[in-house]
Amino acid sequence: MTRALAADGGGVPAGIIAAMSAVTGTTREVALNGAIARLKPYAFTQLRARQDELAAQGIRVINLGVGDPEDDTPEFIRDALVAAIKPSSRYPTAAGIAPLREAIATWIGRRFGVTADPDRHVLPANGAKEALYNLTALVLDAPGTPGRRDLVAVPELAYQVYGDAALLHHAEVFAVPLGRDWLPDLDAITPEVGRRLAILWLNSPHNPTGSVAPRDHYRRALDLADRHGFLVASDEAYSELWYDAPPPGILEACDAADFTGAIAINTLSKRSNMTGYRSGFIAGDARVIAAMRNVRPRIGVATPEFVQRAAIAAWGDEAHVEAQRARYATRRDLFLGLCARKGLEVEASQGAFYLWIRVPADVPGRDAATFAARLLDHGLVVLPGSFMGPRGGGHVRVAFVPSLETCKDAVAILDRIL
Ligand SMILES: Cc1ncc(COP(=O)(O)O)c(C=O)c1O
Structure with a gap:
């Protein structure tokens, strides 16, 4: 058995160093990501x-x-979860089971009238939050990389995680002003900003204001993205909670092959009262989805299969x-x-x-x-x-x-x- 040696412990075993510092009161501080303080x-x-x-x-x-949400998760969804619990437990795959990707692609087709390929355009996620955090990691290059895009655009009032994810990956947050209608004023994305932008975050229906973006808003954002080469990521966590008409989503506004430049994130948390299940998806740009499929197995965020089975039941029902x-x-x-x-x-x-x-x-x-x-x-x-x-x-x-x-x-x- 090898004994761990303290880095500068002069050959003294780490355990003894620890015991010595307990006596002398010295502590060794670990270097943290400086962004945490921000x-x-x-x-x-x-x-x-x-x-x-x-x-x-x-x-x-x-x-x-x-x-x-405080209301119950519908019983048939809970039943689907319980029925899927097996005597033995194996690692789930990060790409998710094929029937779940198919159920999500079918829902996207039914809801937004677009065709998503379950294997190339869709990945399950442990809720919207996980997807949006990990998406940020995929598109931000290391500081110092030539040509690196160092800005993430976030509505000036927004769910906190878009900005936090940017900071933790050493990008700067560009706060997009909200107009009188409480929608992001896309005129703020000038060529100078656009050139430096990695992601533009949209969120409709919007937390906290409940504003709803028309289809044209997505079109304008995607045109800007086309011109400047950034990604438009649309957090649609509340898309199913509407009162007059179903809000549009980014995928229906995107006419690029393979949804290039557009990502939609959605979740069962609000739609189906399933915040505790941690189940959602990321869909759109085939290159981004391929990168996510490559990276997710490495970060331990695969959704448990019984949760995936419950999610299939949930996406398949509108009643x-x-x-x-x-x-x-x-x-x-x-x-x-x-x-x-x-x-x-x-x-x-x-x-x-x-x-x-x-x-x-x-x-x-x-x-x-x-x-x-x-x-x-x-x-x-x-x-x-x-x-x-x-x-x-x-x-x-x-x-x-x-x-x-x-x-x-x-x-x-x-x-x-x-
Ligand atoms: C705008 C927005 N996006 C995402 C989430 C998180 O969703 P999930 O539970 O799927 O992680 C929330 C939660 O309140 C939210 O308000």
Whole structure:
């Protein structure tokens, strides 16, 4: 057996060095990725801490802050998972089982009217978050590489992980301003920016504002990508939560062979109340999918096969999604009614399970954190828009994910205190 020696331990075994430093109090610091210090605190962690404080004081807390569906996963999906658990357990493959890739390609065809090849255009992922983080790693070259693209464009208000993934891979975040309609202003992608851009992130329906991009928005983004050679990655995690008409997706706007330049990411988390299953997909540009297929087996993120079997059941059924949409529509109407009664301005909010509400004028500075703190005193957790970026400072995000009964209780409290 070889004994581990400390790097500069002068031949003294590492265990003895450790024992010596325990006596002398010296510590050896490991060098960390410097980008870690640049990460902003995770908004949801902050929310949870405040919620725990209130609960400890015995105050009933209604959480309208976190976008984690509270309704049950449909029974037939749970059954599919249980039926797929085998006495023996083997490593799953990162490419996923063929029936899942086929189920996803079929769903894409049904939903967006485009033909995706299950082997070349589709890969399962452990949820949207994993896919978008690992996609970032695929397209960012090492710092110092000649011609390296060093920018990742992210809407100025956005799900935090696009920016965090960029920073952790030593890219800079280019914040794309949001226009009056709360959609990214694509005019900000000037030739100077476009030349340096590795990825442009789009997200519709948008977290946190619920804005929905028209098909033409994707077209414009793809034209820019064509001109400058970057990738447009579209996070469509909320594509199935709509109230008037199904939102368009990037794949239907892409007319390039093999979806060149376009990536769509989707998930069962919101569509099928399956956040705990960690199941989604990445689809589009065949070269990017091939690179992902090459890399994923190396990073230990293959989806367990029983989860894949549950995912096949989920992608194959629309009835449960319609029922869930109807539930959200009822809760949304409840909050919209309250906003109308109280004169609260609701902006964007066409999709997802969010309402983007302007802070009322009687709150000093129309400050989102102040307003959220006031609601929290009454046990209501909402997300101050400022947690997601300065542009959100005058708005709060209400996630109508709790049950109808709980939403009614929340509305009763708001009716009383506003
Ligand atoms: C815009 C957006 N993308 C992705 C995710 C994560 O999705 P998943 O659960 O599939 O990782 C979330 C979660 O809230 C989100 O808001």
